[in-house]
Amino acid sequence: xxxxxxxxxxxxxxxxxxxxxxxxxxxxxxxxxxxxxxxxxxxxxxxxxxxxxxxxxxxxxxxxxxxxxxxxxxxxxxxxxxxxxxxxxxxxxxxxxxxxxxxxxxxxxxxxxxxxxxxxxxxxxxxxxxxxxxxxxxxxxxxxxxxxxxxxxxxxxxxxxxxxxxxxxxxxxxxxxxxxxxxxxxxxxxxxxxxxxxxxxxxxxxxxxxxxxxxxxxxxxxxxxxxxxxxxxxxxxxxxxxxxxxxxxxxxxxxxxxxxxxxxxxxxxxxxxxxxxxxxxxxxxxxxxxxxxxxxxxxxxxxxxxxxxxxxxxxxxxxxxxxxxxxxxxxxxxxxxx
Numbered sequence: 227x228x229x230x231x232x233x234x235x236x237x238x239x240x241x242x243x244x245x246x247x248x249x250x251x252x253x254x255x256x257x258x259x260x261x262x263x264x265x266x267x268x269x270x271x272x273x274x275x276x277x278x279x280x281x282x283x284x285x286x287x288x289x290x291x292x293x294x295x296x297x298x299x300x301x302x303x304x305x306x307x308x309x310x311x312x313x314x315x316x317x318x319x320x321x322x323x324x325x326x327x328x329x330x331x332x333x334x335x336x337x338x339x340x341x342x343x344x345x346x347x348x349x350x351x352x353x354x355x356x357x358x359x360x361x362x363x364x365x366x367x368x369x370x371x372x373x374x375x376x377x378x379x380x381x382x383x384x385x386x387x388x389x390x391x392x393x394x395x396x397x398x399x400x401x402x403x404x405x406x407x408x409x410x411x412x413x414x415x416x417x418x419x420x421x422x423x424x425x426x427x428x429x430x431x432x433x434x435x436x437x438x439x440x441x442x443x444x445x446x447x448x449x450x451x452x453x454x455x456x457x458x459x460x461x462x463x464x465x466x467x468x469x470x471x472x473x474x475x476x477x478x479x480x481x482x483x484x485x486x487x488x489x490x491x492x493x494x495x496x497x498x499x500x501x502x503x504x505x506x507x508x509x510x511x512x513x514x515x516x517x518x519x520x521x522x523x524x525x526x527x528x529x530x531x532x533x534x535x536x537x538x539x540x541x542x543x544x545x546x547x548x549x550x551x552x553x554x555x556x557x558x559x560x561x562x563x564x
Contacts, residue, residue, distance in 0.1 A: 232297030234261020406452030441510035
C-alpha cells in the first residue's frame with residue numbers, strides 16, 4: 227500500500243488517480259476537510275492528519291506501507307498576506323517532514339519520496355545553463371519564497387540524514403511549476419490574490435481578445451505537466467535503482483511567445499486569426515530557467531510524454547470532464563478565507 231500525505235492537493239489528487247490506474251492500493255491523508263469528503267465518496271481509505279502533530283501518526287501505527295509520499299507543504303502561492311507567518315514554513319515543511327521520516331523509520335516503510343520546489347536553486351536561474359542535481363542549491367535570501375526555500379532545504383537535509391543514518395530508502399523530486407487543470411485560476415502573489423498569466427492567456431484566447439506578451443518574449447520557463455509528474459512517481463516506485471535527488475521537469479524552456487502561440491491555437495474562440503501583441507516596453511517578472519533531466523532518464527527510465535501543445539489539449543479534456551472539480555472548490559475556499 228502507498229500512503230500519500232497532502233492527498234487533497236493538486237498533485238496529490240492526480241497522483242492517487244494514477245496510482246489506482248496502476249493497481250496500487252492507496253491510503254490518502256490530508257489536513258483538509260474537503261479532501262476527506264472527496265476520498266470517502268470514492269471509497270478510498272482516508273486519514274485526516276496534520277503532519278506537524280507527531281501524536282497524530284499513532285492513527286497509522288501497525289499499518290504496513292510499501293511506500294510513503296509526502297506532498298504536504300505550505301507555499302507562498304497558497305498563503306494570503308494576513309495569514310503569512312515564516313514559522314509556518316518551518317513548522318510544516320521542515321518539522322512536518324521530519325515527523326513523516328520518523329514514522330517511516332519506526333514502521334520500516336519500504337520507500338519514501340519527498341517532493342520539493344525548485345525555488346532553492348533560484349540564484350542559479352540566470353546562468354542560462356540547464357541546472358543539474360549535482361549543482362547544489364543557490365537560495366535567494368530576499369523575497370516571499372526565501373523562508374519557503376530555507377524550510378524545504380532543511381527538509382531535504384533531514385531526508386538525506388534519515389537515508390544515510392537509518393537506512394530509510396529515500397528519493398527527492400524537485401519540481402518546477404506543475405501545470406494542469408485545477409489550481410491555475412488564481413494564486414496569492416505577495417500575499418494578494420491574482421489571476422495567473424497562464425489563465426489570462428487562456429481566458430483572452432477563449433474570448434478572442436488580444437494576448438499581450440510583456441517584456442522579452444524569448445524569456446520562458448521549464449514547466450511540466452502534472453501527468454508527467456505522476457508517471458515519474460510510478461516509475462520510481464517500481465525501480466530498485468532510484469535514490470537521491472531528481473529533477474522532474476520537461477527538460478526544456480518554453481518561451482512566452484511559444485506559450486501564447488500554442489494557447490491561441492488551442493483555445494481561440496472562433497475562426498479568426500489569433501491576435502498576439504508583443505509589448506517589450508512593459509516589464510514582466512518572469513525568470514528564465516531550465517533543468518537537466520538525464521539522471522531520472524538514466525536511473526529509472528522516466529522522461530516527459532507531454533509537450534506544451536499536448537498538455538493543453540489534455541488540460542481541456544480534464545476541464546470538460548469536471549472529475550476533479552473539488553480542486554476548484556478548494557481553491558475558491560482558500561481565496562475567500564484569505
